[in-house]
Amino acid sequence: MIELIDVSKSYSLKGVRKDLFSRLSFRFEQGRNIGVMGPNGAGKSTLLRLLSGAELPDRGQIRRNVRVSWPLGFAGGFNGSMTGLENVRFVSRIYGQNTEYVINYVEDFSELGKSMRLPIKTYSSGMKARLAFGLSMAIDFDCYLIDEITAVGDANFRRKSKTALEQKLDHSRIIMVSHSQETIKSYCDCGLLLTHEGLTYHDDVESLLSAYKASCA
Secondary structure: OEEEEEEEEEEEEOOEEEEEEEEEEEEEOOOOOEEEEOOOOOOHHHHHHHHHOOOOOOEEEEEEOOOEEEEEOOOOOOOOOOEHHHHHHHHHHHOOOOHHHHHHHHHHHHOOHHHHHOEHHHOOHHHHHHHHHHHHHHOOOOEEEEEOHHHOOOHHHHHHHHHHHHHHOOOOEEEEEOOOHHHHHHHOOEEEEEEOOEEEEEOOHHHHHHHHHHHHO
């Protein structure tokens, strides 16, 4: 179970303050694959980073009693001066994993070859995403956070990523942000509409899609 309790989040950019969430509360129950949709700028990606712990709320609490991944493809936690290999080894140890297994898995999955021995700061955004996705798949989480990540890489890599993710769904759940109605239909069985007014829960995907279309109109 993951729970938001009176969560507020804002950003300041060039002296302008933008409030994304104000006293947002919601409980993500176990056993459901949840799609998150909403207009651009509503804070969907920020919500995933908050759920993962990659960012902290300004106020409120986020409680977790399950193992939650970082957003798949999110490379913000990598140390740019360390190599891909060193980053993978470091994360593996933090999560108490078999380091050699994780390294071998990520090297094979990411298809980065010799670039694994280069500093992360030399990577393109796509290379970072492939490394982060492979690392996510190498570790078993109870809940995977997904932010449009299935679009990363070429056709072969996307197919491989889709297969790996579907295998995880045998024993894990997902919270997925996507603008694609077909993707939400394929992976999710309920959903949340996130707008500037807050979160609205929908117990089935068709209801979510209808509400999403209405919000965009």
